[in-house]
Amino acid sequence: MDIDLLINELQRNRIKTTLLENKEQLLDFLRETIPPNSIVGVGDSVTLEETEVYDFLRSSSYVFLDKYDKNLTKEEKRNIYLKNFDADFFISSVNAISMDGRLFNMDGNGSRVAPIIYGPKKVLLIAGTNKIVADEKAAISRIRNIAAPLDNIRLSKKNPCVKTGKCIDCKSKTKICNYLSVIQGQFDNERIELILLNGKYGY
Numbered sequence: 001m002d003i004d005l006l007i008n009e010l011q012r013n014r015i016k017t018t019l020l021e022n023k024e025q026l027l028d029f030l031r032e033t034i035p036p037n038s039i040v041g042v043g044d045s046v047t048l049e050e051t052e053v054y055d056f057l058r059s060s061s062y063v064f065l066d067k068y069d070k071n072l073t074k075e076e077k078r079n080i081y082l083k084n085f086d087a088d089f090f091i092s093s094v095n096a097i098s099m100d101g102r103l104f105n106m107d108g109n110g111s112r113v114a115p116i117i118y119g120p121k122k123v124l125l126i127a128g129t130n131k132i133v134a135d136e137k138a139a140i141s142r143i144r145n146i147a148a149p150l151d152n153i154r155l156s157k158k159n160p161c162v163k164t165g166k167c168i169d170c171k172s173k174t175k176i177c178n179y180l181s182v183i184q185g186q187f188d189n190e191r192i193e194l195i196l197l198n199g200k201y202g203y
């Protein structure tokens with residue numbers, strides 16, 4: 001895997017990319033990049049859990065739109081999703097990165113992919129190098145046969161892939177694969193920034 005080639009392709013698609021070596025570098029990067037008192041929203045991400053980004057946001061001086069607060073009512077959670085659109089920063093991950101410099105995400109209710117595409121002033125997408133694949137076909141396969149089945153298990157869903165371990169393209173009402181987004185460019189080449197973390201994070 002040629003990371004320099006990938007970063008070049010991402011930059012040709014106007015997606016700023018920063019390569020970091022580990023979790024400590026990531027947290028330093030976030031500390032330097034996000035000014036105090038910024039409003040920060042997040043998308044659901046095992047990568048952000050593993051790298052302790054959520055804990056970092058909770059313990060800093062940010063206005064963290066914490067969708068994981070257990071006391072939230074359904075209506076309050078919806079309000080957080082709506083506030084994400086007006087946040088200073090939105091932090092999330094991606095399901096796959098293709099070598100031609102495109103970012104792939106599958107979403108259940110759209111609350112993650114929608115603010116990535118429009119709204120927050122700055123979007124930081126944090127992903128391990130394990131998410132890199134050859135092309136679009138491999139990206140979709142990665143989503144259907146690795147990321148989505150594991151996410152179904154994490155979310156205690158009863159969709160067919162929990163048993164089969166791979167996608168059968170179900171039509172279940174509870175399926176989490178409803179909105180596929182492909183980012184292949186942007187007007188402002190610094191709005192969405194990919195933070196590539198060397199190593200395996202999330203799935």
Ligand code: SF4
Binds near residue numbers: 149
């Ligand atoms: S479409 Fe259905 S079977 Fe396929 S990964 Fe999504 S939830 Fe699982």
